[in-house]
Amino acid sequence: MKLSFTFTALAAVASAFPAIDTSNEAAFLKAAKLAARTVKILEAEDAQAAKAAQNVRRSSLPLPQDALGISRAETNCGPTIPCPAFDAEDQYVSIEGEHAYAAPAEDEIRGPCPGLNAAANHGYLPRSGVASIEETVRGMNKLYNMGIDLAAALAAYAIVIDGDLLGGTWSIGGPQQSDPLVPILGNGQGLSYSHNSYEGDSSIGRLDAFTNNGDAHSLSIEKFEAVYAVGGNDTSENGFDQRYTIDKFRSRFEEVQQHSIDTNPYYFTGAFSTVVVVPAAYNFVINFMSNHSEEHPSGYLDGYNFKQFFGVTGTPGSFKWQRGQERIPENWYKRPTISPYNLADVFVDVGIGYLAYPNTLKIGGNTGKVNSFTGVNVEDLTSGVLNAKNLFEGDNFACFAFVLLQQGIPHFLKGPLEDINNATSFLAPFLEPLLGKLTCPELGKFDQSLFNSFPGHKYSPTGPATNY
Ligand code: HEM
Ligand SMILES: *[C@@H]1O[C@H](CO)[C@@H](O)[C@H](O)[C@H]1NC(C)=O
Ligand SMILES: *[C@@H]1O[C@H](CO)[C@@H](O)[C@H](O)[C@H]1NC(C)=O
Ligand SMILES: *[C@@H]1O[C@H](CO)[C@@H](O)[C@H](O)[C@H]1NC(C)=O
DSSP states (O other), rough: OOOOOHHHHHHHHHHHHHOOOOOOOOHHHHHHHHHHHHHHHHHHHHHHHHHHHOOOOOOOOOOSHHHHHHHHOTTTSSSSOOOOOHHHHHBBBBSGGGGGGOOOTTTOOOOOHHHHHHHHHSSSOTTTEEEEHHHHHHHHHHHHHHHHHHHHEEEEEEEEEEHBBBTTEEESSOOOOOOOSOSSOOOOOOOOOOOOOTBOSSSSSSSOOGGGGGGGGSHHHHHHHHHHEEEEEESSSTTTTTTOHHHHHHHHHHHHHHHHHHHHHTOOOOOOIIIIIHHHHHHHHHHHOOOOSSSSSTTBBBBHHHHHHEEEEEETTSSOOOOOOOOOOOBBBBTTSSSOOOOHHHHHHHHHHHHHHHGGGGEEEEESTOOOOOOHHHHTTTTTTTOTTTTSSSTTHHHHHHHHHHHHEEEEEESHHHHHHHHHHHHHEEEEEHTTSSSOOOOOOGGGGGTTTOGSSOOOOOSSSSOO
């Protein structure tokens, strides 16, 4: 499935995953069933997915050759499946009854991810802040129309990296309360203390862990202020005239990286979290928090919706973060069911970002002082197989990202080899639907020792601090 054009190659990553090749109903059903079986989705939901597949008329992706062209042209709906029409009934999100807003109670956990915090505050995830794979898949799908494969993979990775492998749960913030007789495998610290494994530097609104005493889960109002400004000059309280696009956010990511280089001696980017999760989180704001309407079927994001989801009130210059109070806006319409955002879309969108803003692909770190950023050659890391030139050819980028992910596991799990093997095999079926379709070169030995000169590589603050 190697294709000759760089951009078509990225699209190929998407089409490689059968669940989004919705022109092929049989393939889609097979993939949906596979995911459904894994996470025990009910028969009824499976049928709904099949119906959605029938209704989609997939248009082939016309990818322009110019890097900025494709980034600038991208709508708020994502890179592969268009959001062709607005369907109020399908897209309306209830915030009533069981989904009424409630701020977290004393013993309920919130963390670095506004999308998850808002979901928990409205009962789309357990309000405790601790979830199983099935709860994650149902909640993310119902609230955001996140693809089953993506939600399952994100949750499975959280369980393996910082959750409870035996209990099958993960925490959206700090450590889970666990029965001391049932030790949590891995480090069990939750998303808030998953630095370099899930959480990473140069986030959209959180500070780098090292520069904030290990706290990478609290919103920095200065950082929010800066990203808010990329959407325009509407300084009114509601911010209805602000507009955010994925291209503006990709450009903002470059500024934030430079700020990290300038201020964080422990800045480190040689991990799956910094190469994929952090830029993906920027993209999630656009692809998941946008409101949809008749006029804007692909969605639009204004200041009002941005602030509500991030738990921010006030006007530019005097914004306030209301800790733990991230909300789903009233009268908000999610992306359509026929256009879920899937696992492959994450890689396509992150890849487009690197092609449009090549400086943002940084693998390396500061060496203990600010402004000492030193890059590691992809070539040296991969025994000469991948290099700056071919990284975006064929499926190479997704292959590289998966290697980073898998190489990271033993580094972050401080258990015996058996646990690491168990963790790896737990995760495998959730990655296989995408990974199994990629054509990956034999990467040989992946030389992690090249990261030893970066002090940020080993920095891993632990909780508990506060619940949120
Ligand atoms: C199972 C689903 C999800 C998981 C496991 C997850 C995990 C994470 C993690 C680990 C981070 C920290 C990354 C960093 O250091 O920047 C993060 C940040 C973020 N996530 Fe999520 N996330 C999920 C779903 C979502 C959804 C649905 C949205 C959007 C509605 C979202 C939006 C964001 C944003 C905007 C950030 C950056 C926050 C900031 O820097 O202020 N996430 N998420
Ligand atoms: C905000 O206003 C300034 C000055 O009028 C202008 O140069 C800039 O382009 C505006 N920014 C946006 C995002 O509209
Ligand atoms: C979202 O769009 C709908 C439909 O146009 C509109 O009625 C509603 O007020 C918007 N909601 C938010 C939260 O912006
Ligand atoms: C790990 O896997 C082995 C062999 O599959 C199994 O016997 C063992 O119970 C597992 N350990 C844990 C803690 O899951």
